[in-house]
Amino acid sequence: MSKVSISVTRTSNPKPRPDEKNLVFGKTYTDHMFIMDYDAGQGWHDARVIPYQNISLDPAAKVFHYGQTIFEGLKAYRTDDNRVVLFRPDQNWQRLNRSNERLSIPAVDPEVAAEALRTLIDVDREWVPSEPGTSLYIRPYVIATEPALGVSPSLKYMFMIIMSPVGAYYSEGLNPVPIHVESEYVRAVKGGVGNAKTAGNYAASLKAQEGASALGYSQVLWLDGVHRKYIEEVGSMNVFFKINGTVITPELNGSILDGITRKSVLQLLRSWDIPVEERAISIDELVEAHKNGTLEEAFGTGTAAVISPVGALHYAGEKLVINNNKTGELSSRVYDTITGIQRTDLPDPFGWVIEV
Structure with missing residues (x-):
């Protein structure tokens, strides 16, 4: 009723x-x-x-x-x-x-x-x-x-x-995008409104996005507003990194949006017995993982794209290419599985899909 x-x-x-x-x-x-x-x-x-x-x-x-x-x-x-x-x-x-x-x-x-x-x-x-x-x-x-x-x-x-x-978010397939790591502007801090979907969050992001676009990068990777070194989000998406077989995503700390696709990806990865960590991860840790060859994949998650593979990071004047700028195997598997469940082409073991 x-x-x-x-x-x-x-x-x-x-x-x-x-x-x-x-x-x-x-x-x-x-x-x-x-x-x-x-x-x-x-x-x-x-x-x-x-x-x-x-x-x-x-x-x-x-x-x-x-x-x-x-x-x-x-x-x-x-x-x-x-x-x-x-x-x-x-x-x-x-x-x-x-x-x-x-x-x-x-x-x-x-x-x-x-x-x-x-x-x-x-x-x-x-x-x-x-x-x-x-x-x-x-x-x-x-x-x-x-x-x-x-x-x-x-x-x-x-x-x-x-x-x-x-229309389809990817008109030409699931292609990696280059990301600029923002070091001047900040998106949010704990205690602010970073974990709310409110207009001001998005208005505050536009200046940094303009700067990234001028440099030839599709999105902004935000760092935390206090230490300016811990990863927060990619543009309007949550972000994941596969390092040495483990998938790491920033923990929900009060300044990061609790993404529904993020939550779904975490549940899916754990159901596949893939090691997952929700924790603070610094840009220095990413740079080191790239140098020693253990940064295997990176991708953003959100409603619009579901999965957006990251092919390169631009930080401190350097371009860090990830997985030879190719969509990773895990990124593709997650994308295919979630979109398959969304359209009922695949079984829905989690009860995610509701008929209208």
């Missing part, structure tokens, strides 16, 4: 479907969106699916001035037998509320969020693409809407979900 009544208003002017063979990430949106309002003293209310449209906000809405906003990202997949499935959505709702807590935003009932998404997907089910490698990207988010300029938590919010059909 649903905990919420969701009204549905269908569009009278449906959009033409985009060409599934030429989808671009985050440029096309489905016919409908979900909105639910919050008012202090009333709680969350007025859950509704409406035609995709602009929203109207007061110029003094707190989201514009104090950045009180959080978001999530997940995907829906169309299976070969024409079902629509989600990958671990319960983890997204849990993390959404952890981000809410850190930003002083009222929690959203996970069952209500799940029902909202099911309703929205059902209305826009035909938008879930079927071409190999494609999916429907889902963006739930919360913004503070109270029109007040005092620095305090908002008394009004909107929880929204929009969706976008997206």
